[in-house]
Amino acid sequence: MDESEFMGISDSELRDVDFDELVIDEDKAGDALFFRLGENVTAIIVDEKVADIIEPKKIPGVKFISPENWSG
Numbered sequence: 001m002d003e004s005e006f007m008g009i010s011d012s013e014l015r016d017v018d019f020d021e022l023v024i025d026e027d028k029a030g031d032a033l034f035f036r037l038g039e040n041v042t043a044i045i046v047d048e049k050v051a052d053i054i055e056p057k058k059i060p061g062v063k064f065i066s067p068e069n070w071s072g
Contacts, residue, residue: 016041020071043070 002025017039024045029035033047046054051064 018071022070024068 003025004017005021006018009040017037019040022037023067029045033050034044046064055064
């Protein structure tokens with residue numbers, strides 16, 4: 001969070017941060033291939049290896065957005 005740029009945090013129990021620029025601490029992420037951000041409940045961060053397997057299956061409701069095109 002210290003490295004990220006965002007527009008504030010909601011008062012809800014789960015945070016809902018509107019990131020302008022997200023910086024992920026790779027040491028904290030470790031070897032995880034996907035995870036949900038506690039600071040933004042609307043997104044799941046997915047490693048490209050996982051996206052390459054899932055995206056061709058065209059699962060309803062699942063949309064992959066590249067990091068440079070995502071805002072939220």
